[in-house]
Amino acid sequence: MKTPASTAVAPSLSRRARASGGQPINYLMQTALAQPELISLAAGFVDQGSLPTEAVDEAWRTLAADSSLAHAALQYGTTHGYRPLRELLLDELRAADGNPECMRELRPEQVVVTAGSNQLLYLLADTLCDPGDIVLCAAPTYYVYLGVLKNLGIRAVSVATDEQGLVPEALAEKLEQLAKAGELGRVKAIYVVSYFDNPQGVTLPAERRAAIVELAQRYSIEQKIYVLDDAAYRKLRYSGDDVPGFAAFDDDGTVITTHTFSKSFSPGIRVGWGILPAELVQPFCDQKSNIDFGAPNFAQHIVYEAMRSGAGAKQTAKLCDVYRTKRDAMVSACEHHMSGLAGVRWLHPTGGLYVWLTLPKGVDAGTESPLFAAALKAGVLYVPGGFSYAAEGMPIADNTIRLSFGVQSPARIEEGIRLLATAVAEVAR
């Protein structure tokens, strides 16, 4: 019998599916899986040994002991998310930000819960932008988000950073350039990872937050420009004082804040959440209802119980202790093994999961580079920093590396840095 024509011809994938090919995250995960003996300092995964098995068990027992709660958890929920959870999240955030006047107006109706904050970032981009629209991002920024923008045909344009994150003067300059080029009308948002960012580990100080909100408002001429404050790592602080979130500097509905339980509790739970300006809530939920008409309700109930009982806060405190030790192991291994390498610098993060390494100018760290091959051969995997730069706006710094201390033990972190230093010394010779 002849093969039916439908199986003999190539499929015609959508433009968006084709644009999704070659995501750095897939390549890095495949490389790590293919060589399990590698010390991966690449993955943004979390510490395996401290996942909250007991807190989740306890939360489920509480739910199971009350059949109406257990039934509610196992039933569909609403597109916005579980109301008691949204109320609790808003109260907690207001308290963390010092309950400023401008946050008193926020309502639980503006809080939305999603299946991880990446879904929230994707749906927001899809709700706000058409192909060709612009989102301004720090250089460097969270590379998965750059993939989201590319997938939707949105232009990511990068803005200079220093050791305190995005530089407001550089942002003003970029907005001015775009205005002169007649492109201000295409700018929909300014995206910032505001605490211990991915990838540099830096935190924006309060004055810069206020300045960025003011710039967004000043340049909201043809349409509103939102500040998208991705606070994924806020709770992973190992020293120093917390800084109020962007919402504490916003009296005009300019700020969209996103958070996640992935880093401070468990990524397998996949609960993210955000606070949206009132006018975006319905359009966002309309988009969301095309996808799932509500994040997994069971996970939301578990997270709510863990927060209500205090087990969530205990878990976060435990994680901070674990990661502080790992951060110290990575930074002291860098000092020990890399101090002698001319032109190699690294930042010392006070929270989060990453150490950002800069190599001498001209030393390429990309996946096709001699350094990447030498590191793999030595047995260590890293994320090339170049992945974290948007294609437009600023030069891509290929001589950079993102190192994660989340997954490996302190001993393996030390060994991984030793191996990486050997590879750098070999290539930079």
Ligand SMILES: Cc1ncc(COP(=O)(O)O)c(C=O)c1O
């Ligand atoms: C800056 C940043 N934002 C958002 C996310 C997404 O997290 P999730 O989808 O697990 O909530 C991540 C994950 O690594 C991240 O690093």
